[in-house]
Amino acid sequence: GVRHVPGLKRNLVSLGVLHDGGMVLRSDRDKKTMRIMEGEVTVMIGGRTASLLYKLQGSTIAVG
Template identity: 85%
Template sequence: GSQACPGLRRNLISLGVLHDGGMVFRCDRDKKTMRIMEDEVTVMIGGRTASHLYKLQGSTIAGG
């Protein structure tokens, strides 16, 4: 893989895989926050970075 972003791979989450698992994702109107939800409950929140990626806040899924 690319060495431009060492360690990045383990921090990436496939929204498609989450969607297949029954989760949905919504971007807030402020265009700076993304919520990943399951059964209308927010399980993960991502903040948008300057490079247009969403960095998850925290490291685990609530209620797992």
């Protein structure tokens, strides 16, 4: 079910897949920041762009 996006230089993350995997999605009141949480640990933070997408801030760390 992956779609091709010409010129895309970053990976897309499915919030539905993360949610189905047990992660919790939290948006700040101002809706400019979204946190992806596993238990009490924040594993991803995204900032909202002008195009209404959330762009991952920082980098990812693979553990395990």
